[in-house]
Amino acid sequence: MHSAVRRRPDIFVERLETSFGVVERPLSPWQRVANSGTFRKGAILVIIAAVWQLYATRLGNPFVLPTFTATFDAFVASLLSGELLARTMYSIEVLLMGYAAGLVLASVLTALAATTRVGRDLLELLSAMLSPMPAIALLPLAMIWFGLGIGSFVFVLIHSVLWAVALNTNSGFRSVPSALRMVGMNYGLRGLPYIALILVPAAFPSILTGLRIGWAFAWRTLIASELVFGVSSQAGGLGWFIFEKKNMLDIPTVFAGLFMVIAVGLVIEYLVFGLIERATIRKWGMQH
Amino acid sequence: MLADATPTAPEAAAAPSVVLDVAGVTLQYRTTDKIVTATYRVSFSVETADRFVLLGPSGCGKSTLLKAVGGYIEPVEGAINLRGKPIRHPGPDRVMVFQEFDQLLPWKTVRQNVEFALVRSGKCTRTEASDRAMHYIVKVGLAGFEHAYPHTLSGGMKQRVALARGLAVEPDILLMDEPFAALDALTRRKMQEELLQLWDDRHFTVLFVTHSIPEAVLVGNRILLLSPHPGRVRAELDCDGGDDPQPETGKRLSERIHDMLFSTEEARHA
Numbered sequence: 001m002h003s004a005v006r007r008r009p010d011i012f013v014e015r016l017e018t019s020f021g022v023v024e025r026p027l028s029p030w031q032r033v034a035n036s037g038t039f040r041k042g043a044i045l046v047i048i049a050a051v052w053q054l055y056a057t058r059l060g061n062p063f064v065l066p067t068f069t070a071t072f073d074a075f076v077a078s079l080l081s082g083e084l085l086a087r088t089m090y091s092i093e094v095l096l097m098g099y100a101a102g103l104v105l106a107s108v109l110t111a112l113a114a115t116t117r118v119g120r121d122l123l124e125l126l127s128a129m130l131s132p133m134p135a136i137a138l139l140p141l142a143m144i145w146f147g148l149g150i151g152s153f154v155f156v157l158i159h160s161v162l163w164a165v166a167l168n169t170n171s172g173f174r175s176v177p178s179a180l181r182m183v184g185m186n187y188g189l190r191g192l193p194y195i196a197l198i199l200v201p202a203a204f205p206s207i208l209t210g211l212r213i214g215w216a217f218a219w220r221t222l223i224a225s226e227l228v229f230g231v232s233s234q235a236g237g238l239g240w241f242i243f244e245k246k247n248m249l250d251i252p253t254v255f256a257g258l259f260m261v262i263a264v265g266l267v268i269e270y271l272v273f274g275l276i277e278r279a280t281i282r283k284w285g286m287q288h
Numbered sequence: 289m290l291a292d293a294t295p296t297a298p299e300a301a302a303a304p305s306v307v308l309d310v311a312g313v314t315l316q317y318r319t320t321d322k323i324v325t326a327t328y329r330v331s332f333s334v335e336t337a338d339r340f341v342l343l344g345p346s347g348c349g350k351s352t353l354l355k356a357v358g359g360y361i362e363p364v365e366g367a368i369n370l371r372g373k374p375i376r377h378p379g380p381d382r383v384m385v386f387q388e389f390d391q392l393l394p395w396k397t398v399r400q401n402v403e404f405a406l407v408r409s410g411k412c413t414r415t416e417a418s419d420r421a422m423h424y425i426v427k428v429g430l431a432g433f434e435h436a437y438p439h440t441l442s443g444g445m446k447q448r449v450a451l452a453r454g455l456a457v458e459p460d461i462l463l464m465d466e467p468f469a470a471l472d473a474l475t476r477r478k479m480q481e482e483l484l485q486l487w488d489d490r491h492f493t494v495l496f497v498t499h500s501i502p503e504a505v506l507v508g509n510r511i512l513l514l515s516p517h518p519g520r521v522r523a524e525l526d527c528d529g530g531d532d533p534q535p536e537t538g539k540r541l542s543e544r545i546h547d548m549l550f551s552t553e554e555a556r557h558a
Binding site for chain 2 (some may be wrong): 179185187188283
């Protein structure tokens, strides 16, 4: 045993090496700019716009693909006329109604699922059945039940929000660590206070994902529904705006409408959800 | 108070010092395909200011026993009484400290974690909670970290917060489920000593679960040895915190415990 290793003398370092220079040094301006996600993504956007412009100019057919600059001009023009903004606000208003109603229902379903076994079975069964159903497929039926008005839109919006939010919230609740659950119960929390003060914050990463997916589903459902059935009210939303402009063969403005669909999506994603994320799960170290 | 001073039976004089009484408790839990008996007819009593250790190898049901005392599991047989009252639900008169680092609420700062426990358990109002939380955070050596979120803390610091939270509530009994098992050896040693220092200061009652013989000998003043599959009481030993060879046998306490826990198994495997 002992002969297998060679004995060597101990080594002590009397004075530690100090000639290593700086321990830390600030990044160069270029390194800092390249670290900014906004900058990198902005650069990609500029490249896409440039490719679009080049291709559309070579194609030379504004009815198929207007140039980027023509689209941008149409976008500014319809913004300035106030029409595009009014249509967008109308759509967002309907969207918020449907989204809020969907969230209320999702809260009730998930609270039931978190507290009772029947509730959990119900939620799992319903969401397995209804989640894959495209919301737009329910619209004809909704029109019969609720008429040619906002009611029908709110109905299909609820459908598109509800399952995404409920499913994600439920899976978030179920992955809350058992130590955390037991801590909550230890301090006497039961029922709704337990859900509100322990489960919801602990499952917030999943809940936020659900809210994001639900929002995206709702937004595309609404635009698509308006495109198909948007004639219902005189005002009409953004989808109807796009449909109208297509009928008038005002293709650059159709693109401007699509621009707006994207712009609203970006604003909600980066401003609303991005800020919520930074103020909650990033700050709490639940996501990096 | 005067009424209490008038003639009392001898057992009544001894009884008030018993905080927790576990009598003939059998615990079972259900997995997806079977029912497992975790402990079988386990009895012991924890008295005021005890550092009572449940010690045994994995599978002896010590954690399950602690959860039953916590009120999370109902015994199928036997009774668990806290100050003479049966335990039915989890409650802030018995605070658990877990092994897992994720027992802290990640969305609250160190101080808010302690305040949350104080307010929710109804121990004090929001304004009182703030001072009391700070007092215990300083006690566990985390002054300056009160506004830190748990994810920025080391494992040892997180366990200190959990300990501060448990102590601040001032429960009848503190239930510690292998609280230092996930720590590195140096931090564990330090935390064990700090726990003893805190105990010297407040003389709180604690029920401590561990599978480490040295930890049991160091932390406990009374050690309950449990044998595995299912957990049954093998011995209940007094311990003065030292581990010197004992005059009558010439053996250290930790050696005796080791022999008792492993003698039957070695005989079986031989």
